[in-house]
Amino acid sequence: MTDSVTAKGRAADKRRRLTAAAARVLHEQGVERTTLGDIARAAGVPVGNVYYYFKTKDQLVQAALSEHSAHLDALTATLGRLPDPRERLTAMVEGWIAARDVAARYGCPTGTLAVELDKRADGTLDAEAGAVLRRLIDWAARQFRALGLPDPDGLAVTFVAAYQGMSLLANALRDPEIMTREGTRLLHWLDSLHAPDPAP
Template identity: 65%
Template sequence: MTNLKKSDVLTKRGKRERLTAAAVRMLHEQGVEKTTLADIAQAADVPVGNVYYYFKTKDELVEAALSEHTRHLETLTGRLDQLPDPRERLKGLVNAWVGQRDITARYGCPTGTLAVELDKRTDSGLDIAAGHAIRRLLDWVEQQYRQMGVADPEDLALAFVGAYQGMSLLSNALRDPEIMTRGGARLVRELDNLT
């Protein structure tokens, strides 16, 4: 009986994780308004009726997707924090962004596009949650500039993340992944020239 319960727990966790991963992908590709629970269920290979066992509403799935964005950011910055130099950490972040250039050119920044869309739906509070995910990125970038000992680390962080959002938007709008490559190279040059 104990093994059956463990198996049930693993199956439950597996389905929930698949649904969350599918929500992240579908919301990025289609947006909140166009994505249905049935779309997410199909992408997760979970019967649509089972979705309600894990998530009562689409907003709960959106919230899970936002949590996944935050978890992904924390995983990425955690790996980058292993680098001894904050300048190299920021370059590593740029490289990660540029590495996603084809997806960004097609769908935009996953968190940024979701934040913009959720801002139109202020009744759910999800717009605030999306802002928190972006705030975590800003705070991490600012911390790197502080460790570098440069003047105005908060302003530099805003400009750095703003540049990423701008190049993501342009890359997506023009369907040109090379905008990410060129924008990333510019950010790296700026980091190299910072004293």
């Protein structure tokens, strides 16, 4: 292996570590309270090296949003192995319930970031955060459509809105059991949905 290949591998690893750290630290601290130094420390990278990969904090925010999008893609790909769309939706909710302690402490990673970025007067990062949420809505709509349910797009918005609402309340009230209770209610709602009988 040549030195240049080794150096490229190390550089790619540092960038991956910084991107993962940005997603985690921005979720925990928010954009305004997070410094490049915070992210460098979380990634185990010298702070001076951060500027080699990311010139501004906004570039790190973009990297964090890409990390959220990649995580969503990996999750939905895993759920896609389940044979039934209702099982996929159920598994998604069960995952949200399992992450109740994190939600109660920090809120939804993408939702909280979208709200914070929307308050800024500059840039289009809020639209990028919204695009990640749109991907989740579109995925849910495909599941409802596969179940033959009417208004799959509307059902998908209801599904994701329920998650955002319970995450927000769990975080605001510091009560993870809100995720458990409302997640269970969401599971019952999913079970109650049935495609209409075909016309005779």
